[in-house]
Amino acid sequence: MRKERPLRIIHCFRSPIGGIFRHVRDLAEIHAKQGNEVGILCDSTTGGSYEDNLFDEIRPHLSLGLLRLPIDRSLSIKDLSAFWSSYREIRSLKPDVLHGHGAKGGAIARLIGSALRVNRYRVARLYSPHGGSLHYAPNSLTGRTVFGLERLLEFQTDSLVFVCDFERQTYSDKVGKPRCRAERIYNGIPDRDFETVYVRPDAVDFLYIGMLRDLKGPDVFIEAFAKAERLMRRPLSALMIGDGPDQPKYERMMLELGLARRIGMLPAMKTREAFSLARTVVVPSRAESMPYIVLEALAARKGVTASRVGGIPEMLGPDSIALANPADADALASIMVQSVLNPQWKTIAMPDPGKVKATFSASVMASSMMSLYHDLLPDVPERVVRNPETASSPPAT
The missing domain is CATH 3.40.50.2000 (Glycogen Phosphorylase B;)
Structure with missing residues (x-):
C-alpha cells in the first residue's frame, strides 16, 4: 500500500x-x-x-x-x-x-x-x-x-x-x-456537533433558521404556524433566525396575520446557540440539495419537520412521518401540531442517532x-516539479 x-x-x-x-x-x-x-x-x-x-x-x-x-x-x-x-x-x-x-x-x-x-x-x-x-x-x-x-x-x-x-x-x-x-x-458534520443541545426554560415551540428568501420557505413556515394555532385552538410560539432579501415581506405577512407577538425575528447566529431557543426545528424549503441545518439538528437531538425535497428524505428516511410535501402549509401544520401534542413524537419520527453519526x-x-x-493524482511519492511554467514532464491527458 x-x-x-x-x-x-x-x-x-x-x-x-x-x-x-x-x-x-x-x-x-x-x-x-x-x-x-x-x-x-x-x-x-x-x-x-x-x-x-x-x-x-x-x-x-x-x-x-x-x-x-x-x-x-x-x-x-x-x-x-x-x-x-x-x-x-x-x-x-x-x-x-x-x-x-x-x-x-x-x-x-x-x-x-x-x-x-x-x-x-x-x-x-x-x-x-x-x-x-x-x-x-x-x-x-x-x-x-x-x-x-x-x-x-x-x-x-x-x-x-x-x-x-x-x-x-x-x-x-x-x-x-x-x-x-x-x-x-x-x-x-464534526464529531463535536454530535452532542445534545438542551433547550432553555423559555424555549419557543418552533424554529426557522436560514436564509430569508422564498426558496427556503419562510412564508410557508409562517402560514403553517398560523394554521397550527387554529388546529390547536391556542397560541403557539416561534422564532425566525437569519437574514435575507425578503425579510420585510415576511414581517408584513406576520403583521397581517396577527402573529408579530408570537413569532420573533433574530439575525443570523451560531446554529447550536439557536437550537437551545426552540423545541422543534422546521425546514419548509421549496427546493434543497443536502441542507446542513437538518444534519445539525439531528446531531443535536432536535425534533425536525421538513419538506420532502432534495436529500432531506435521505437523512430523515424516505417514509418519515416528519416530512411534508413542499409548499403544503396544511400538511406542515399537521406535523407541527403532532410534534407538540405527542410527547413521544421525536422518538418515533427521528432516525437512530448512531446511524446518523456513522453516515453523516x-x-x-x-x-x-x-x-x-x-x-x-499520479501514483508518485512526491511531486518533484511544481512550477507549471518550467515543467518538463509530458502533458497530462
Whole structure:
C-alpha cells in the first residue's frame, strides 16, 4: 500500500454563505489537521460580519491563504477579469487539487486546472454542484444555457462529487448522465456537533433558521404556524433566525396575520446557540440539495419537520412521518401540531442517532474525499516539479 503524500488543495466557490461555505470549512479544517495545505478562493462582495467571523475561525487552517475577489452570481463580461486574477493567484500556489463548489466555483476550478495542464502541470479538477444551478428549469433559456455549459465542462472534469443521491439523479435528469467519473460523498458534520443541545426554560415551540428568501420557505413556515394555532385552538410560539432579501415581506405577512407577538425575528447566529431557543426545528424549503441545518439538528437531538425535497428524505428516511410535501402549509401544520401534542413524537419520527453519526460525520466525508483526491493524482511519492511554467514532464491527458 502506497503512503499518501500531503496535498496542496484549493477550494473555489462564489458565495461564502450557507451550506457550501460550511462544507468547505469542515473539509479544510480536517484536511489541514492531517498535514495537507489548504486554501480558499471565493467572492469578496457577499457576506457580512457573521461570515467574517467564520473566516477568522478557519483562517489558521488555510496555509495556502484566503483569496477573495469580486465574482458575479450571473454570467457576465466581468467573469474574464475574475478568471484571470484567479489564474495568476492559483498558478503561484502550485496546487495538487482544485475543487470547485457551485456553478461559478466549478467553472473557475476546472478552467484554471485545464489551463495549468496546458502548461504541462498535473492537477486534479473536481466539481461539486451543491444544488445551485440544478434548480433551474430544463426548458427555460437560462436552464438550457447553464446545463449546456455544464455538459461542456465535463470534458475538463476529473470527477464530479455529489453530496446526495438526489443531487446525482437531478444532474443526470437535467444535464445528462455524467461522461466523467462521478462519486456520491455525503455531507458530514464534526464529531463535536454530535452532542445534545438542551433547550432553555423559555424555549419557543418552533424554529426557522436560514436564509430569508422564498426558496427556503419562510412564508410557508409562517402560514403553517398560523394554521397550527387554529388546529390547536391556542397560541403557539416561534422564532425566525437569519437574514435575507425578503425579510420585510415576511414581517408584513406576520403583521397581517396577527402573529408579530408570537413569532420573533433574530439575525443570523451560531446554529447550536439557536437550537437551545426552540423545541422543534422546521425546514419548509421549496427546493434543497443536502441542507446542513437538518444534519445539525439531528446531531443535536432536535425534533425536525421538513419538506420532502432534495436529500432531506435521505437523512430523515424516505417514509418519515416528519416530512411534508413542499409548499403544503396544511400538511406542515399537521406535523407541527403532532410534534407538540405527542410527547413521544421525536422518538418515533427521528432516525437512530448512531446511524446518523456513522453516515453523516465529517470524518467519514473528509476521508472519502481525500481518497478520491489521491486516486485522481499520479501514483508518485512526491511531486518533484511544481512550477507549471518550467515543467518538463509530458502533458497530462
